[in-house]
Amino acid sequence: MRTVFLWLLALLPMVGSVHAQDKGGKTSADVNRGRYLINTAGCNDCHTPGYPQAAGKVDEKLWLTGDKLGWRGPWGTTYASNLRLLASKMTESQFMVRARSEMRPPMPWFNLRDMSDRDVRAIYRWLKHMGPAGEPAPTYLPPDKTPPQPYVQFPMK
Numbered sequence: 518m519r520t521v522f523l524w525l526l527a528l529l530p531m532v533g534s535v536h537a538q539d540k541g542g543k544t545s546a547d548v549n550r551g552r553y554l555i556n557t558a559g560c561n562d563c564h565t566p567g568y569p570q571a572a573g574k575v576d577e578k579l580w581l582t583g584d585k586l587g588w589r590g591p592w593g594t595t596y597a598s599n600l601r602l603l604a605s606k607m608t609e610s611q612f613m614v615r616a617r618s619e620m621r622p623p624m625p626w627f628n629l630r631d632m633s634d635r636d637v638r639a640i641y642r643w644l645k646h647m648g649p650a651g652e653p654a655p656t657y658l659p660p661d662k663t664p665p666q667p668y669v670q671f672p673m674k
């Protein structure tokens with residue numbers, strides 16, 4: 518009995534430190550949630566260079582730095598933006614507004630629209646935690662402009 522009691526005493530400081538981390542680590546829980554969402558909600562598939570080709574084995578430092586792969590269709594040619602640069606220039610509320618607005622294909626903006634505020638915020642916090650990196654993605658081209666390679670061609674009608 519006495520031994521068990523001593524064991525419990527020995528564990529107390531650990532319990533205390535876990536608590537301290539929880540308190541100070543609120544942001545860090547958000548950042549982890551953001552990382553998880555970016556990884557499982559498909560954001561990396563388009564916004565991280567070479568992600569599907571590498572079967573997801575891309576260093577986290579490169580995540581969401583945008584891609585030069587064009588997506589061409591009746592809407593013109595779009596490029597998955599560098600979200601690391603975007604978030605670095607935006608407040609959380611500006612990012613929330615952007616995340617809730619309509620975008621061109623193949624961005625699944627309706628997925629983002631239907632995501633909870635808490636989850637979109639977690640993605641923003643991960644972006645801020647990682648900071649800006651990479652170059653801006655190429656700019657959008659209207660339908661009458663032929664983009665340079667590489668691009669994915671969607672049916673025109």
Ligand code: HEC
Pocket residue numbers: 555558559560561562563564588595596597598599600603615616620621622623624625628629640657
């Ligand atoms: C199928 C590819 C694809 C997937 C998956 C995808 N995106 Fe995008 N995203 C794009 C493209 C292409 C654009 C540019 C759209 C445009 O030009 O209107 C874009 C634009 C955006 C923008 C606006 C950027 C700006 O410069 O204003 C945000 C924010 C964004 N995506 C966030 C996300 C998040 C978060 C996820 C994961 C939940 C995600 N995207 C998943 C392709 C994708």
